[in-house]
Amino acid sequence: MSNLKQREPPEAPCILKIELDRLSNLPGHIIEKILSHLSLRDAVRTSALSSKWRYKWDTLPYLVFDNQSVLVLSPDQTLVKNKLVNIVDHVLLLHTGPIHKFKLSHRDLQGVSDIDRWILFLSRGSVKEFILEIWKGHRYRLPASIYSCQKLIHLELFNCLLRPPSTFKGFKSLKSLDLQHITMDQLDFESMISSCPLLERLTLMNFDGFTLLNIHAPNLLFFDVGGVFEDVSFQNTFHLAVVSIGLYVNTGSERDLAFGSTGNLMKFFACLPHIQRLEVQSFFLKYLAAGTMPGKLPTPCLDLSFLSIRVNFNNREENLAALCLLRSSPKLQELEMLARVEEQGTVRAAAIITEHSQSFPFNQLRHIKIVGVSGIKQELCFINFLLANSPVLERMTVKPAATDADAGWDLVKELLRFRRASVFAEFVYLDP
Numbered sequence: 001m002s003n004l005k006q007r008e009p010p011e012a013p014c015i016l017k018i019e020l021d022r023l024s025n026l027p028g029h030i031i032e033k034i035l036s037h038l039s040l041r042d043a044v045r046t047s048a049l050s051s052k053w054r055y056k057w058d059t060l061p062y063l064v065f066d067n068q069s070v071l072v073l074s075p076d077q078t079l080v081k082n083k084l085v086n087i088v089d090h091v092l093l094l095h096t097g098p099i100h101k102f103k104l105s106h107r108d109l110q111g112v113s114d115i116d117r118w119i120l121f122l123s124r125g126s127v128k129e130f131i132l133e134i135w136k137g138h139r140y141r142l143p144a145s146i147y148s149c150q151k152l153i154h155l156e157l158f159n160c161l162l163r164p165p166s167t168f169k170g171f172k173s174l175k176s177l178d179l180q181h182i183t184m185d186q187l188d189f190e191s192m193i194s195s196c197p198l199l200e201r202l203t204l205m206n207f208d209g210f211t212l213l214n215i216h217a218p219n220l221l222f223f224d225v226g227g228v229f230e231d232v233s234f235q236n237t238f239h240l241a242v243v244s245i246g247l248y249v250n251t252g253s254e255r256d257l258a259f260g261s262t263g264n265l266m267k268f269f270a271c272l273p274h275i276q277r278l279e280v281q282s283f284f285l286k287y288l289a290a291g292t293m294p295g296k297l298p299t300p301c302l303d304l305s306f307l308s309i310r311v312n313f314n315n316r317e318e319n320l321a322a323l324c325l326l327r328s329s330p331k332l333q334e335l336e337m338l339a340r341v342e343e344q345g346t347v348r349a350a351a352i353i354t355e356h357s358q359s360f361p362f363n364q365l366r367h368i369k370i371v372g373v374s375g376i377k378q379e380l381c382f383i384n385f386l387l388a389n390s391p392v393l394e395r396m397t398v399k400p401a402a403t404d405a406d407a408g409w410d411l412v413k414e415l416l417r418f419r420r421a422s423v424f425a426e427f428v429y430l431d432p
Contacts, residue, residue, distance in 0.1 A: 061100040063091065067107050080108045088118060098126050105133035111140025111159075120145040127151065128173075133158035139183055147171075157182055164188055170195020178203040186210035193217055226281065234271040241274060241303070246281030263291030265321055266298065269328075275301055279308040283340075289317035297328040304329040305364075308336040313378040331364050335386070339372035339379065339401070361421075365390045369397040375411045384418045393422040399430035408432070 070087055072080045084106055102122055104115065111134045122130065123145040130152060134140045141161040147168045155171065156178040163185070174196045184192075184207065193199065194216040201222040202215070213225065213232040220237050226246040234240065265288045269275075278301075280288065307329060311318050326332070368386055373379045387396065398415060400408055412429050 059095075059097040061098055063095070063099055063101065064103040064105075065091075066103065066105045070106055072106075072108065077108070081110065081112065084109050085112065085114045088114070092118065092121060100127065101129040101131075102127055103129075103131040105131060105135075105158075107135045110134065110137035115140065116143045116145075119143055123148045129154040131156040132160065134160065139181070154178075162188065162192075164192065168192075168195075170197075172197065174199055176201040179207065180205040181207075183208040184210060186212060190214050190216070233267065237271045238273055240272055241276040243272070243275060243277070244279035244281065245284050246279075247284040247287055248282050250283050250286070263293055264288050265291075265324060266294065269297055269299070269301065272301075273299060274303050276303045277306040278304060281308075281310050283310075285309055285311050285318050285321055286315070289315075289321040293317065293320045294324060295327065296324060301325075301329045302331060305331060305333045306336075307332055307334070308338070310338040310340055312340045313376065313382060319378070319382075326362070327360055330362075332362060333364050334367045335365060336369045336371070337382070339370075339374070360389055362386070362390045363392065366392055366394045367397075368393065368395070369399070371399045372401045373398060373411070374401045375414065380414060383415060387418050387420045387425070389421060390425070391421040393420065393425040395426045395428060397428040397430060400432050402432045 065084075065088055070084060072083045072087075088104070099122060102118075104118070115132070120143065127149055128151055130146070130149065131154075132140075132142075133156075135158075139159050139161045141163065142157070144165050147164050150172055152171050152174050154176040155174060156176075157180070159181045160179075161183045162179075168191075170192060175198050177193075177196065177199060178201075180203070186209065189210050193202070193214075196217070198219055199217045200219055202217065202220060202224070204213075204225040205227060207227050211228070211230045213229050214235065215223065215233070215237060216235040218236045218239070220240050222242045223237075223240060224242075224244045225232075226244075226248060228249050229247065232245070268288060307325065309322055309325070311322050313319065322337070326335075365386075368390070370379070370383060373383075383396075383398070387393070398411075400411055408429075408431070415429075416427065
């Protein structure tokens with residue numbers, strides 16, 4: 001037995017020590033890169049790796065407090081709130097160096113007064129990106145200190161009340177503004193937008209306190225809005241390229257939202273000469289159809305390549321507005337039309353396509369998608385018109401409204417009968 005080779009000790013601790021040494025000897029910028037891809041919770045945990053890692057997390061310029069980075073499990077909401085506040089306080093107390101991004105979006109955090117302190121702390125630094133999402137309780141009123149964050153480039157607010165002080169002259173560096181479920185005064189909103197000279201992206205969803213959307217933003221490129229409003233107008237937005245706009249209520253024929261003899265459609269496009277993508281959602285086409293409707297816009301949309309329209313095919317004015325948009329978009333490449341099936345019961349425009357759609361070739365239209373069709377005459381006329389006037393069409397996709405199998409098959413047979421200007425056009429039928 002004495003000649004037997006003695007068992008050697010396991011090498012795992014040594015290997016582990018080598019790996020830890022490698023981690024410790026990583027260049028500082030590599031460590032920072034690694035930490036930037038971790039949640040705040042995991043970044044703090046790296047303190048246990050080595051002495052070189054222990055104080056690295058507290059220099060992170062990006063602080064995100066959400067459900068992934070801050071895990072608090074308790075049925076006691078008071079305990080959850082207190083623990084969240086303590087975590088944020090602790091991180092800010094130990095943090096050194098600049099904070100470029102601060103995001104607070106925890107599902108269990110309400111609009112507590114402690115947020116005022118954190119915003120005041122951030123306003124004294126160089127925060128460039130601020131995101132605040134209040135998921136519970138009443139709308140949180142932003143403190144005056146937020147309006148002194150003049151280095152902000154991106155501002156995102158959810159469930160907040162905005163009342164800027166009279167001394168507020170806008171965010172001079174702001175390029176992106178995202179406001180959802182917010183309350184704000186009409187004049188304050190208009191002043192804020194017009195006082196952000198570098199603003200390029202504006203998202204506005206579900207807002208209270210104002211109903212007139214007057215957008216004055218010379219550098220605006222992207223505009224996404226959805227809500228209940230009475231009017232929308234653009235001033236000095238000649239660079240605006242991407243617009244998605246939805247009116248969430250049916251305006252009804254009894255309300256006159258037109259600009260008078262000019263008509264909403266012509267007024268809407270007056271300051272959008274370079275629009276490239278347009279999405280007309282919910283009931284906004286009904287708004288655009290109010291007032292005088294030209295056959296084509298005075299100035300065509302020469303850059304428009306993508307158009308999405310939600311339309312009531314049985315409404316004469318909406319059909320005319322859709323045709324006007326199509327005729328005014330000579331370089332359109334992709335078209336999406338979504339039927340508002342909830343309004344298909346009233347027949348008002350059975351022959352509008354055959355009356356007003358003289359031959360008009362769409363020489364660059366390659367993809368068409370029709371969603372929510374039920375097989376009514378007006379829908380079929382529109383599809384027939386598009387197929388007959390799209391010589392370079394590559395694909396026509398049709399997705400019907402929920403229907404039985406027999407009705408769907410009858411619709412397919414009807415569509416396959418239509419003549420196609422393009423010999424290469426592929427027809428795709430999607431089950432509802």
